Amino acid sequence: MKFSKKLITWYLQNKRSMPWRETTDPYRIWLSEIILQQTRVAQGLPYYLSFTKTFPTVFDLANAKEEEVLKLWQGLGYYSRARNLHATAKYVANELKGVFPKTYKDLLELKGVGDYTASAIASICYKEAVPVVDGNVYRVLSRYFGIETPINSTQGIKEYKKLAIELMDHEDPADYNQAIMEFGALQCKPKNPYCIVCPLNDSCEGLKKGKIEELPVKLKKLKVKKRYFNYLVYIINEKQTIIQQRTGNGIWQGLYEFPLVENNQNNLESIQSDSIFKKMVNGVKYDITSFKEEPIVHKLSHQHLYTKFYIIKLSVIPKLEGHQKIVNYKDIHNYPVPILLGKFIDSFFQ
DNA sequence: AATACGGGGCC
DNA sequence: GGCCCAGTATT
Structure with missing residues (x-):
């Protein structure tokens, strides 16, 4: 079976239940993706619930005071996300009549929406075949293919993106993207991944070479x-x-x-x-x-x-x-x- | 091409 | 104490 099909099969059997998986409303998908940037599901979930409850539509969010948005965001960190979230809500509500852009290319224009988030929204809401490349994807691909290029180098970013495009499932982009991320979060996790019971362990290059623990390679950051x-x-x-x-x-x-x-x-x-x-x-x-x-x-x-x-x-x-x-x-x-x-x-x- | 930007969980 | 997390914007 193909790499993508194996992942999707695993996903359909193992995916966690999450509120944003019950909808393809671009407002809610966008909201969940911004909240989850560099944030664990467990930390972001309560914020998603409070935001959707307080601001059921993009118009409600657009009409809020920035201070109210920041207050609701308090404790989540990376506060530019909240400011950009509010700015984009106002833009979509007032300039686009509440209708989100429908393509990867157009979504990329929104403040706070980068390559990952544009791909996520386009694939989940509109079935556009654009791959997400987040921390989970870097880890899964580097291990499975035994790639040692640093994931945070310019070369690495290009290389992984190219590979991700080739692997993309064009028939089911939404499930494929969520599958590889969920697989990275639950199965091919950073520490102590479950290689013994992994559905890909017969063809995993990193496992074959005994390099799972050292992958992915990441350039170290500066001293605090x-x-x-x-x-x-x-x-x-x-x-x-x-x-x-x-x-x-x-x-x-x-x-x-x-x-x-x-x-x-x-x-x-x-x-x-x-x-x-x-x-x-x-x-x-x-x-x-x-x-x-x-x-x-x-x-x-x-x-x-x-x-x-x-x-x-x-x-x-x-x-x-x-x-x-x-x-x-x-x-x-x-x-x-x-x-x-x-x-x-x-x-x-x- | 680097750096700044939060807070929390895990080992 | 170090690494990582459904990354993006700025320099």
Whole structure:
């Protein structure tokens, strides 16, 4: 039997039940694909459910405030996905009358939709024979064909894409694409794959050469950077605090946070000598204490954030910078914040 | 061609 | 502590 037919046969017997497998509505397929970019099914599923419940149609999503979209996305990471999601919803609702593009080529034009996602939507919703090449596909192909080209090299990306096109099942693109991904997720998984019971184990080049554990080859990424975040949690008359929105490039764009002093350490003295802080509390009495003695280490894939929260009690409103705003405790939960701050807020403000 | 961009789970 | 996850946009 052909490679593609074996995968589809395996898929039909082993596929997990998922809500986005019950529909070919491009809105829902698109939504699920954006949510699942670089995200495990188990992590993305609750977000898919809340998004489809809150925004049943692309018009509902388009009509939402960006802040509401970010709030619902809170905790999922890669927040540009949420901003692009909202922008694309507005574009489809307002410029395309709510009708999604129907081809790989046209889908590719949408913000936040790249090669993988355009292929997924085109194949699942419209049966276009375009192959998905995600992390699962790289792994399955590199092992089955014994390919040692790094999957994140320019050469590798071209090579795997070419192979994927050749292997594509033209009669059933939707099931084939989902089959190879599901196969990579459940059977040919990164650690301890089930080669013994694998339906492809009689023809798997990687298994024959004993190289399953080393495949796929991936160029290693750079060392993570350390950063030092000192958050100033102003407590004004025991009922209000100050937050600001992150703008420009960098992490957490569009999310809110407390006034931040970023330097090369986590200590009280460096805060008290900070010019922005001094300007804010100039002439007012305040009391400053550390929330916890040890910094919280928040680990992102590319940087480690050594973070301390400083509780600053005062009885008058300090001088605000232009982008800062006063909020009541009870309203703070309505703002989208990084999970690092969300955890602090949950413990400190109940 | 590289780098930035989250958070969580697994080993 | 390192790797990986239904990748994309920017530099």
